[in-house]
Amino acid sequence: MQIEAKKLEPAEGWVEVGALDVIPRLGARVIHTPGGDVALFRTADDEVFALRDRCPHKGGPLSQGIVYGKKVACPLHNWSIHLDSGHAVAPDEGCAGTFPVKVVNGVVYLSF
């Protein structure tokens, strides 16, 4: 199965981060990077999204939230964040950065 990258081919190269199966459906895993943690989310239908693991509200770790549809609810104060754009669900305002991510043959690649 192949899922297209969310953005254009990134300037930086793709980094293999692991098998799709190690991210729980409707769940998330964290990747430590030199620039801070990145949260990888997997939806019910196996789409994968990557966001900076910081809620735009008070910096809560989004990777620890409940994933539903294409959104995640922050564990600290229950803001909801769109996984595809990183934007907070209105009327809340703010944006968690997104990263290009793709799944090729069951392996997840991230660019950051």
Next chain:
Amino acid sequence: MKQRLVLVGNGMAGVRTLEELLKIAPDLYDISVFGAEPHGNYNRILLSPVLSGEKKIVDIMLNDDGWYASNGIQLHKRKKIVRIDRRARKVIAEDSTEEPYHRLLLATGSNPFVIPVPGHDLPGVITFRDIADVDTMIAASKNHRHAVVIGGGLLGLEAANGLKARGMHVTVVHLLQTLMERQLDDVAGGLLQQSLVERGIEFLLGAQTQEILGKKRVQGVRFKDGREISADLVVMAVGIRPNIELAKHSGLHCERGVVVNDTLQTYDPSIYAVGECVQHRGQTYGLVAPLFEQAKICANHLAEAGFRRYEGSLTSTKLKVTGVDVFSAGDFSGGDGAEAIVLQDPTRGIYKKLVVKDNRIQGAVMIGDTGDGAWYFQLMREGTNIADIRSRVLFGRAHLGDSGHSGQHTAADMDDGMEVCGCNGVCKGAIVKAIVDKKLFTLEDVRAHTKASSSCGSCTGLVEQILASTLGGDYSATPKEKPMCKCTDFSHDEVRRVIREQHLTGIRAVMDSLQWKSPDGCSTCRPALNFYLLATWPAQAKDDYQSRFINERAHANIQKDGSYSVIPRIWGGVTTPKELRAIADVAEKFQVPEVKITGGQRIDLLGVKKEQLPAVWAELNKAGLVSGHAYGKALRTVKTCVGSDWCRFGIQDSTAMGIKLEKMTWGSWTPHKVKMAVSGCPRNCAEATIKDFGAVAIDSGWELHVGGNGGVKVRATDLLCKVKTQEEVLEYCGAYLQLYREEAHYLERTAPWIERVGLSYVKQRIVEDATGRQALYRRFLESQKYFQHDPWAERAAGAEAHEFTPLRAIVDASA
């Protein structure tokens, strides 16, 4: 091609319907709007404060020209529709403009009733309905002196107050002896009149208007009994009639209003109607809250969503005269079997009356102190049985105890800078600004935009008051049973019933059976469903890991910096040097930043990193320490005093009792957290009377207390009963917790649950029905078989390892 939707009537109900429609089906229709007035849509309710000079026209505009343009809506101002050609499906305006439609929405509102006495058409005789009327009144107040308002109802009194504020000499003429007789009884009407007299308004009661005098302009009014008074301005405010002229001429079935069914459809299936022009189940409505409910449901059907029915509304009334507080709701006159509970304090100008039948509030009338109006209205709408709070209900919600906003209960007295919501730090000014700028109408809107009252909810009443005073009316909709969340129309109780009756054991099955509107629910419904399934079918339901909040996945409590707190169980608060040493060793070994004693007699290790958790737990397990579930919607602690073993006052062994209770109840999942305590004598050092369940030793045994809470809203427990033995304490406690688990809503603590169902109900199930109690107790013990396992030990041994390890750590970006 898109379908065409035409709205006739550019007022609050019609435009609100469009707003609701655009929210759910923004691209379904090409929309055009016809309005007779030369304005956009404005808040008609707020004409009174405009008249009195407290607000300006610009403050009450809801939708300006830009709104129509940006939503692609064609607005025809000053164009009155005079005919509907239903066969050709088009509307025709006075100036012959024609517009075809696929669907037509009528929101023609109402017309003020003009008493057809001689002289009613003289210049200077007006009604009070729109901006033009207000302009006329303001102009008159500048050049004329005497105003006569005919009609002592809500609108008449507001007009009178406004004209008085504009400097006119005002006389209110009323046919009956009581002002606002449809909303107030004699006493309340009298108090209202008195306070208006103090403001300089004069009254002529029991006066029937016979003729309006004058040649070129109004000069006076003559009554049936021969009295005459002089007048330069006469405002007729004797009521409104649904404006059904257009509908009637077009052959639509009308009685008092345009007759609609529960989907707001008229007898012509392509024509819908909402607002004051509508007659639904024999009722017409002149207040805004019902119109907004209609708008929501009508929009749903226009959007072809095809669900929801309008089933009528209960309404409440509030007079918008600054400084004169009047509230009225429901049937205040009583009738068969109804009783009145009355509080009257003439010096303070306060009168409160609740009409009660079978322990349910039928109506409320309040003068002077209306702060609890919203609460009484809620009790009334929800049909709450007030038997248990009857002796206190008239003193208001305040006596229940509140904190976080300095006991402030009257929003009107607050400065803009004063904090309303202590949880989220929202002050009054910010709420008012959001309501005005963002055009918010409901409590839910305000919560979404400002967060006020969205956390602990104790300031809900204040926020409702601010909403009502800013908007000039009570806009809260009639809650039937509230849906669980946006993913479904079913309430918590309905979902629980279906899970039980259809023997559903998985979240997917519930969502399929009840046709959930979202593919995999949301962060509100999934944890609730997971709990309901586990509580109903403990042996069969499979715990859905991803539907639990992080605390219950990580079995630790997430902190603001993303670290976790670890609290081992300390049974009954009794520990040993060995346990303490183990905790100290763990704290040092893992460099835990803070060690703290909790209020529930436990020790909290704060600031543990998630990756460290399994190793921390393994160490604690070695000393026999297990999870304290201090992170869960579960049994938290059983706090105890030292009891008869040591205390010179102790009469029962409270520590042993506490430990037994904790051994029985640990590990149980509950709708919300559960805290217990046991005190060894009535001095109650364990503070058992503010816990979800408390036992207090007495000479003959134990007093059992339920439904206490020491949080935002302090609530002392209710006494459930007295028992003799420790075994009985366990049985009653287990049965009570099982009843709570089986029937409370998810995230409802025992205190609000007991207030909702009533103490008498809990007593009946636990105390009076011995067989039922034993059955509950058995079910509790049965389900404990599946839940009493230490989650820490399992995870220390490697379970759910993915939760505690990063997927990958990338050290170098070029890796």
